[in-house]
Amino acid sequence: RPYYPSFKPTRNGSIQLPDIEESSYTVHELFTIKMSDTVELKEVSKNPPDQLHSGDLLRIKHIIRNVETDTVRPRGYRLRRTNYHGQLFDWKLNELVMVLHVDEDDPRPPIVQGMDEIPVEEALRKREVTITNKSYPLLSFREQPLFTQFQNPHQLKEHVFHFGRLVCRWVNIAVFNVYGKIYSGEVRSIYPGESDHIFKPSGGARQLGGGSSRETFIYIDVDEDIMMDDSQADLVELLAFEVKKAKYTFADCFCGAGGASRGADNAGLSVTWSLDKDQRAMEAYRANFPGAREYMMDAHNILTPEMSKKSLRVGILHLSPPCCYWSPAQKNDQANFDSIYTVGPILAKLKPRVATLEQTFGLATHSEHRKSFRLLINDIISRSGYSLRYKIEDLSEHGLPQRRKCLLIIAARRGNPLPPFPTPTHGPAESRLKRFTSVWDALKPLRTAGPHLYDPYHPHNALKAQCRKRYDPKCNFLRGCITGTGGDNCHYDGRRKYTVRECSLFQTFPQKHVFRGTQIDAMLQVGSAFPPVMATALFEQCITTLEAFDAGLIGPEDDFSYLDDLFDCDGNLKLKSPPDTTFSRIQRSDH
Template sequence: SPKTIRNGPISFPDVEENTFILNTGCTITAGDTVELRNTVSFPTGRHSGDFIRVKAIIRDAQTNEIRIRGLRMTRAKYHGPLFDWKLNEVVMRLHINEDDPRPPLEQGLEEVPVGNILRKRDCVITHLGYPALRFGKIPPQEYLGGKDRRKDYLFSYGRLVCRFVYISVHAGSNRSYEGEVRRIYRREADMNQVPQGTPGLGASRMAPINVDDGSAPITAAQHSPSNKRPAFGVKERKYTFADMFCGAGGATRGAEMAGFKVLYGLDKDPKASKAWKMNFPSATLYRMNAHSFPPPEVPTSSLKVDGMHFSSPCGYYAVCKTRPGKNDQENMEAIYVIGPLLSKLKPAIATMEQTTGLFTHKKHTRAFRMLLNDVMNAGYNVRYKIVNMAEYGVAQNRKRLLIIAARHGFPLPPFPSPTHGVPGTGLKRLFTVWDAFAPLRNDPRTDDPHHNPGDLLQKFEQPYDPKQKLLNCITGSGGDNNHHFSGTRDQTVRELSLCQGFPISHHFYGGRTAGLLQVGNAFAPTMAQIMFGGCLKVLKAFHHGLIGAED
């Protein structure tokens, strides 16, 4: 059972009331939406408090204090660049516990004293894309005061529309390291939505008009996702995969081990690209800048895949970064190619791996939210989570930000549960350096150019027990204090690659410096296999009709 119960069943001394009458005489019932008083001071512009979709009205029978319980919604513009800023577009904002099995829209309810209520508002929660169902009717007299007056009226009294839910998952602490941002599902939407009858913008004096904030132009309506499943049939088929920023092929290797058929990879680094092609000779390599992809001579139709992974350069966002680098601008901008590529190539599932700093560092919050906005605008629902790959059988403490995105019309895969842990967790024991080195003991090779311990300089470090030890995070230079367990030398490229989860047969290209970069920059294949395996399982279940697009 969960350790913390949010909003459990209503029980004495609490009793549920059917209605509550505001000081203005307006009656509030379950199903209504209310605007809360604004408690934050802003220097300029139009601002308001949050909104609550009322689910229950609760009275404390001992004190007679009354509060409402419901779903909190906030204006889209209060989330920075995570959502497009449109007038009266709001976002359902939920906080849930990792160990609570109840649905997010149940455990994410919040309670607010009725004294915080400002007014009742017209609000619709919809699965339909923008601009369906906007604004409602505007009194004719409001047209006479000009555009600003109309905006003021709509801001304070016009219809609110909620199309997105933003969920933060908490695991026993105040800080959340996991979340989900997606369109409202059809089953979560209000009933009786009839956008077909809504007049076009400016079609009549009573029709919705263009009164949006200038920062975000009105776009065409997005079609709501169809419940009709892709016509792939139920027979077994090969699920295809592409690896963007593929490097030497960590993600590609994981996808292949998970059961995907690798069609192509993209990277501009000459040595990493050669290594990738050595490992996946039957797949196509595009050695070019991601901003220029796809090449003009390659039809987009030939690049369609089921799964696509992005491990864009992470150096700029790294937690350990302390000084400017020559490639900072290029590395910073690399994440902004992801949204446009998803718009062009439209894979069913897209995954991303990044350094944790993109999420945890306050200076990168805007970049993280812009990335998610790009992905959502490309037509995807998104999950993100910081994981320690040691909990999935990787022989190092390697924390990374992982993102899973599903195109509208496809189910959003969950993150896999940890497979390894400390004693008492009921999981497999942690995978140690000794475990990772088993291939070197079982199949010693003398011709491996990436395993040459005799060529390394002698060191005098503290020895450690490899049967009890995990490495620190492996980086492009090997990582801090990641010396050999004997204490007499550094690790070889092969040893580090085994602690990343590469098979001993995986090729790297170039000398030690190049090999270390290829290993340290890779998405650990062990973690990739588990994550991609979960995505593949969801795709197969969906195509076989076992689950729906919103399951």
């Protein structure tokens, strides 16, 4: 776990003198606010006068008064209209998003540290706002009486905008690092426990998941087209099939030579099928995972009716769309650009319990790609029915011998818990973690294998000679990242480039992993891969979360900071006999 020598809250500390908490306060002698009220705030941005616009809103949790200065500061949750988030959410009239800004080194839950404080003078008026886990358009202004006095549709829309009911269904959490930059976040629907009311479905709705005690269910309303397309008979058959299995099932979309699948296998998943359109990569994949079904096709083809949803259904699905278009070394080709937009439709069709995605960090950080990043998230949360976390991860903190950063996304289907990201395992000495993996450490398998072992992808004597500056492999990372061409990396003796096999070790492939094709083909397979060491850590978190949920130890909206405490040193659940509930009896089910 990361080590923080000291922690002082920078947001929303405890209320203590000279601050005191008030039960109510009258603003401008016009209206009185109290806890659980929602106020509209004054607009701070300059917008064209011919457009509908407003300030944010604040759901009040505390009213704080300073007894020395007599100033008043409401503290609560900032709510913002969906159309003020770019393409992240569908733009719908009077729909809101709860915005939480949190710090990475603050151990408090986001719902606590993410509250905002404002001077009471910014409060403009009270508004009717409902925070709910119900699906759109339930509970919206559309359920209120129509305003027949407005003949002009624009006037009606303007009246609804300024006076109609507003509804918050989403949470957008932004995590700031120590330098004040957003490096990770979470986008999800409102949990039932966060709603103004806890709604129970009618008799025909499906019950999903359980509460943390698992003695009572948490009921989650879901869209019919997202969650309810399996017949009851199919569901029972699928669950019965998975109960007999010893592992959660896994599929690898855009699999390449199998970096993610290697990590899944290491984590204990059952690798079921893979998809990629590159012939050489699929030949390599077949050699490494002969028991998995292969689909050598474009990802768009998996969405056709001929591809059976039932045969493709798995518990955990990984996707690594080509990253060339989004990387800093940009390569503009339409096929790579289009592949990212197959993610949402694939999830909507296959409905895995958990999905993971790996992509270059440029998709999230480069200004020219932010629209595409937001559209990707919108596809996952709005059209596919998932909640998600995203993070720009430094893979050297998980054992990679190179300073390689990538964007990771974990998504969980509604009614399933959202797994956390793995905590760093490697760092500098003061971090109290394992030391960073060096070039020397990564190349150990080649030193121990001996010269007698022939490897067509390790012809170091045949490489073109170079004259570069030497460096100490025992104290250094790789100078650059491994790419599809190997990257600008020279052997630590300065005389040659690294071989394909050496580069594969820098990507944490085992020495036995098979590649196919020419040296150029194999290097592309290595450089494009999701490093297995990171994949293993990521999938272990997914497995741990699902096991704890299926055993009744956690609910779909629990805090997962204590997950490690639920398992012994061998990775087995400490609970000997799970509670006798419907969902805890279905062990390791993928549906």
